[in-house]
Amino acid sequence: MRELNGDHVPETEEYGMSSTVLRSELPFHPGRLWTFVTDELDSGAYGQILRAKGFFTLTGRPHVTGLWSQAGSVARFEPSAVRDTDGSERQELVFIGTHLHADALHTALTDCLMTDGENPPLTDPFPTWDTYGSDDTCDHERPRLAAGA
16 A cells, blocks of 8 residues: 555665675685685675575586575575586675675675686585586486396
8 A cells, every 4th residue: 555655665775675696707715615604694794694595616616516595594505507617617696685785795705716826725615515427327327237137
């Protein structure tokens, strides 16, 4: 009824809701991203992140695109797709929250990306992903031996 009367305040204004998208062709440094997610993301320095979702890649995992799915402070990072080594290591993540500081969030995430000429890290704190490479086959894809063979 308020909308019809022209009295409605959009939720984006009333609650300070906004979103921002990070896109990059560079993969994330797993150690820097892990530290950011576990120590900084929920600090309030970037506003209150209510939801984050999208695709990301980590240096050292050249065949896997990950899925970042976050609601509140609960985040999941899991494999989403297998790609060729020539495939893009794109990041495409959206963050939705209240009173977001988009510029600060972009700067912090950009600091987690690999830099040109940087050596891959020796360690990766993210959990191991059970994936099959593009040349691997699953048990159900292997030909069955003929009976009696």
